[in-house]
Amino acid sequence: MADLQIGKAPENYAVLPFYAGAAFFLLCTGITLPWVVPELHGYYAMPHIVALVHMFTVGWASMVMMGATYQLLPVILEQDLFSSRLSLFSFCCLFIGALLLITAFWWFHTGWPMLTGGGLIWIASVAYLINVAGTGGRCDQHHVQKCFMVSAACWFVLTTSLGLWTAFQFVHPTGKPVSDLLKIHAHVGVAGWFLQLISGVSSKLIPMFLLGKSKKEGLLRSAFVLQNVGLLFFLVQAYIQGIGMLTWLAAAIVVSGIIFQMAYLYDAFRHRVRKPLDLQMKHSLLAFAFLLLAILSIPVVYRFDHQWSIIYGMLLLMGWVSSLILGQTFKTLPFIVWNARYKQWNGKFKIPLPRQLYAEWALQWQFRLYAIALWLLFAGVLLHIPMIAFAGSLCWLGMAFCYVWNVIKILFHRLQIPEHVRAVYTGSTLQ
Amino acid sequence: MLELSIQDPHFNEKMRVVEALHQVIDPELFVNIIDLGLVYDIAFPADNRLVITMTLSTPHCPLGEAIEAGIHHVLEPLFPDKTIEVNIVWEPPWDFSMMTAEGRRQLGIEEDE
Numbered sequence: 001m002a003d004l005q006i007g008k009a010p011e012n013y014a015v016l017p018f019y020a021g022a023a024f025f026l027l028c029t030g031i032t033l034p035w036v037v038p039e040l041h042g043y044y045a046m047p048h049i050v051a052l053v054h055m056f057t058v059g060w061a062s063m064v065m066m067g068a069t070y071q072l073l074p075v076i077l078e079q080d081l082f083s084s085r086l087s088l089f090s091f092c093c094l095f096i097g098a099l100l101l102i103t104a105f106w107w108f109h110t111g112w113p114m115l116t117g118g119g120l121i122w123i124a125s126v127a128y129l130i131n132v133a134g135t136g137g138r139c140d141q142h143h144v145q146k147c148f149m150v151s152a153a154c155w156f157v158l159t160t161s162l163g164l165w166t167a168f169q170f171v172h173p174t175g176k177p178v179s180d181l182l183k184i185h186a187h188v189g190v191a192g193w194f195l196q197l198i199s200g201v202s203s204k205l206i207p208m209f210l211l212g213k214s215k216k217e218g219l220l221r222s223a224f225v226l227q228n229v230g231l232l233f234f235l236v237q238a239y240i241q242g243i244g245m246l247t248w249l250a251a252a253i254v255v256s257g258i259i260f261q262m263a264y265l266y267d268a269f270r271h272r273v274r275k276p277l278d279l280q281m282k283h284s285l286l287a288f289a290f291l292l293l294a295i296l297s298i299p300v301v302y303r304f305d306h307q308w309s310i311i312y313g314m315l316l317l318m319g320w321v322s323s324l325i326l327g328q329t330f331k332t333l334p335f336i337v338w339n340a341r342y343k344q345w346n347g348k349f350k351i352p353l354p355r356q357l358y359a360e361w362a363l364q365w366q367f368r369l370y371a372i373a374l375w376l377l378f379a380g381v382l383l384h385i386p387m388i389a390f391a392g393s394l395c396w397l398g399m400a401f402c403y404v405w406n407v408i409k410i411l412f413h414r415l416q417i418p419e420h421v422r423a424v425y426t427g428s429t430l431q
Numbered sequence: 432m433l434e435l436s437i438q439d440p441h442f443n444e445k446m447r448v449v450e451a452l453h454q455v456i457d458p459e460l461f462v463n464i465i466d467l468g469l470v471y472d473i474a475f476p477a478d479n480r481l482v483i484t485m486t487l488s489t490p491h492c493p494l495g496e497a498i499e500a501g502i503h504h505v506l507e508p509l510f511p512d513k514t515i516e517v518n519i520v521w522e523p524p525w526d527f528s529m530m531t532a533e534g535r536r537q538l539g540i541e542e543d544e
Binding site: 071075342 | 454455456459461490492493494496497502503504527538539
């Protein structure tokens with residue numbers, strides 16, 4: 001009977017490669033950032049900056065978000081994952097595609113590597129959409145988190161389609177200027193794919209981790225409508241007329257959607273029963289502070305462009321998205337690995353807790369180095385002092401090492417069994 | 432909430448079950464399933480079964496299988512002649528008010544909440 005009612009976690013091969021791949025690309029951002037720092041004072045669409053941005057958006061953020069979604073979809077939709085094999089297929093396409101695309105941007109090879117990389121990422125996004133829609137389609141409940149997950153997947157496909165079209169324009173220029181397409185591609189990615197996925201997942205997970213509840217579901221429904229209406233309006237208006245005064249109206253609608261979503265989270269935070277916040281939750285709170293700062297910086301970006309465009313991008317990618325992932329990785333990955341290693345041994349002998357699968361000291365240093373890195377990078381870029389920004393990039397590299405160290409420690413955790421139990425089970429199911 | 436009556440003919444066995452289930456930890460919250468208030472009923476029907484009716488803190492929780500395995504592991508040695516059944520229900524939905532004082536203390540929840 002319980003078999004019918006307890007959800008089956010997806011196969012590990014459907015989820016864990018994404019965490020490993022994301023850790024690899026985070027390390028790549030740490031290694032390349034010191035080289036890119038001197039270019040941060042120039043035009044934002046330079047090859048190295050575009051390569052770095054795609055390391056963040058595709059290799060790091062999208063990679064880990066896809067993997068985490070495959071794990072969380074069954075919890076959010078209360079339905080088993082549609083296909084674990086399709087998840088693995090999407091990982092292979094995304095990883096190889098990201099490698100090709102990023103190297104193509106870095107050396108600005110606009111030929112087949114860029115188009116193949118973009119094509120593979122597009123295939124990964126379609127596979128992801130099929131998996132999300134397939135899982136959601138079997139779920140009778142139509143709650144707002146499901147709407148967010150499905151709409152985020154649709155926006156993801158549109159983002160990769162626009163990206164592929166932009167890459168195609170580099171090779172065979174035919175239609176709109178590449179700079180216009182880039183802006184639409186970037187905003188659909190951030191406000192469609194990232195924002196909506198984060199809205200859907202965080203509205204389920206953050207109250208769950210805080211042991212808090214909000215009864216104001218209406219706030220979330222309003223957030224969903226406003227974010228989508230605003231983004232659709234932006235898309236149509238920016239494509240037909242280009243980015244102009246009406247863009248402000250679209251931005252205002254999306255921002256009001258963000259405010260509704262944050263109001264929901266704040267309500268759950270206020271009504272939490274678990275008062276102390278762990279480091280992972282502090283990372284998450286910091287993430288939303290960065291999102292607010294990014295929103296507040298929009299008028300300045302519009303007025304001054306170059307320098308503030310870099311700051312705006314850093315607030316969104318290194319601040320909001322990265323902080324959330326850096327924290328939530330250690331709220332999800334240890335449980336996934338623990339479940340795989342220890343679920344059949346629970347109650348048989350004393351087993352480690354999921355939080356004992358990673359090094360707490362490395363997590364603390366990750367948090368400290370992250371905070372220092374961002375302050376130094378922002379100060380260095382704003383004050384035009386390359387040495388400060390360079391020091392910030394080294395701190396970012398240190399932070400990436402701490403993160404990767406813990407991810408490797410968790411992924412390669414070996415089953416710990418007391419000697420007397422080992423003697424009993426020798427030759428049986430010990431892994 | 433689980434309530435045991437001394438008038439119950441299976442009172443002693445049920446107390447042994449409760450004691451054993453204190454060893455089964457919800458890996459998400461690190462508190463045993465009795466103090467979390469996840470166990471709603473313990474029954475010894477006439478057909479040689481031992482039925483645990485319980486819920487999970489999160490519906491479709493992927494760690495549910497680990498909890499179910501834990502229940503089997505602690506109860507099978509104690510009741511080798513019984514067939515252990517775990518019956519997961521979602522009604523009434525679990526909330527924090529179902530936890531015991533000890534469960535709340537372990538989670539660091541303030542008593543006035």
